[in-house]
Amino acid sequence: MKYIVLTLLSFLLLSSCSDKKEKIFPERMPLTESVYASATVQPDSLYQAYSVVVGILDKIWVEEGDSVSKGGPILQITNTSPELNTENAKLALQLARENYSGSAAVLSGIRDEINAAELQLKNDSINYFRQKNLWDQNIGSKVEYDNRKLAYELSQNNLNLLQQKYNRTKNELETQVRQAENNYKTSMTNTSDFTITSKINGKVYAIYKNQGEIVTTMEPVAAVGRSDKFVVELLVDEVDIVKLKIGQQVFITLDSYNSEVFEGTLDKIYPRKDERSQTFKVEALFAEPPATLYPGLSGEGNIIIAEKNETLTIPKEYLIDDTHVLTDDGEKEVSIGLQNLDRVEILAGIDENTAIYKPEE
Incomplete structure (x- = not known):
C-alpha cells in the first residue's frame, strides 16, 4: 500500500512538472534558409588614383562630387x-x-x-x-x-x-x-604623367591632397568611381561561403532606409579569404536601387540559398543538440533540414501530432 502511494505521488509530480513546461506542436509553413552578411554600398569600378611622379600639387581641376569623363584632368602636379x-x-x-x-x-x-x-x-x-x-x-x-x-x-x-x-x-x-x-x-x-586623369566616366568621390602639398607615388590622391551604378559588398563567414552561387537572390536592408527591404542578385564571389576577419567578400547588384545612394552606406544582407513553400517546422529553441527534441515519451531523435534564424525544418522523427517541450536551460 505504501509503495502504491509513493508511485502515485511520483506520477502526479512528473505530470505537474510536465504541465508547467511550454508545450507546442510542429507546424507546416513556408521556410527559407539564408546566409547572413554585413553589407556596404560602393560605386561600381571604384578605384584609388595614384601619381606615378613626385611633385607639388599645383592645381585641382575638379571638386569632390563632380562628374568627370574618361581622360578628363583631376589634379595637376608641377615639377x-x-x-x-x-x-x-x-x-x-x-x-x-x-x-x-x-x-x-x-x-x-x-x-x-x-x-x-x-x-x-x-x-x-x-x-x-x-x-x-x-x-x-x-x-x-x-x-x-x-x-x-x-x-x-x-x-x-x-x-x-x-x-x-x-x-x-x-x-x-x-x-x-x-x-x-x-x-x-x-x-x-x-x-x-604630371596630369592625373580619370580612367572612367564617373564621379570624383574623394580628393586626399590639398593644393601645395607634396604628392608621392606611395599615397592615393583621389578616389573615382561610377555614378550610375552601385554594388553591394557583402562579407560572408567562411563556414557559409560554399553555400553561395552566382545568381542567388539577396535581400538588403540599409541603415539609412530604416526597415525598407531591397532585392538584389549575387553577382560576384571573390575567392580570396580575408585572414583578419575570416570572411569572404561577395558582391550583389540591386534589382531596383534606392533613389539616392552614397559610398559607404552600411546595412545587412541575407542571401537566399534554399526555400520551400510548405514544410514541417519547429522553433530552434526546442532542439536539443541539433538532433533531439523532448516529447511525452522523453527525448526523441529527429532529422533536420532547412533552417533560418528562428525555425528549423523537421525531416523525420516526429509529426504534426507530436507534442514537444522546451528544454530547460
Whole structure:
C-alpha cells in the first residue's frame, strides 16, 4: 500500500512538472534558409588614383562630387625638371632633323663632294683611255700612261669612299633622328604623367591632397568611381561561403532606409579569404536601387540559398543538440533540414501530432 502511494505521488509530480513546461506542436509553413552578411554600398569600378611622379600639387581641376569623363584632368602636379627635359629633347630633335634633311644638312655637303668626284672621275677616265689608246699604238711615254692610269684609279677609289661615307652618314643621321624622336616622346610622356586623369566616366568621390602639398607615388590622391551604378559588398563567414552561387537572390536592408527591404542578385564571389576577419567578400547588384545612394552606406544582407513553400517546422529553441527534441515519451531523435534564424525544418522523427517541450536551460 505504501509503495502504491509513493508511485502515485511520483506520477502526479512528473505530470505537474510536465504541465508547467511550454508545450507546442510542429507546424507546416513556408521556410527559407539564408546566409547572413554585413553589407556596404560602393560605386561600381571604384578605384584609388595614384601619381606615378613626385611633385607639388599645383592645381585641382575638379571638386569632390563632380562628374568627370574618361581622360578628363583631376589634379595637376608641377615639377620644372620634366618641362626642361622636354624642351631639350625638342631642340635635339630639331637639330637631328636639320642635319638629316634641312638646308644645312650634312648629307648635302657629302652629295656635293660626290658630284665633284664624279666629274673628276669622268675627266680622269677620258684622259686615261685616250692615253691607253696611244700607248697601244706605241705612241707616248710609259710614265705618262702610268700617271693617267693612277689618276683614274684614284678618282674611282675617291668616289667609292665618298659614296660609302654618304650611306654611312645617312644611316647615322637617320638613327639620330629616331633616337631624338623617341627621347622627345618619352619626355612628353613624362610631362603628361604630371596630369592625373580619370580612367572612367564617373564621379570624383574623394580628393586626399590639398593644393601645395607634396604628392608621392606611395599615397592615393583621389578616389573615382561610377555614378550610375552601385554594388553591394557583402562579407560572408567562411563556414557559409560554399553555400553561395552566382545568381542567388539577396535581400538588403540599409541603415539609412530604416526597415525598407531591397532585392538584389549575387553577382560576384571573390575567392580570396580575408585572414583578419575570416570572411569572404561577395558582391550583389540591386534589382531596383534606392533613389539616392552614397559610398559607404552600411546595412545587412541575407542571401537566399534554399526555400520551400510548405514544410514541417519547429522553433530552434526546442532542439536539443541539433538532433533531439523532448516529447511525452522523453527525448526523441529527429532529422533536420532547412533552417533560418528562428525555425528549423523537421525531416523525420516526429509529426504534426507530436507534442514537444522546451528544454530547460
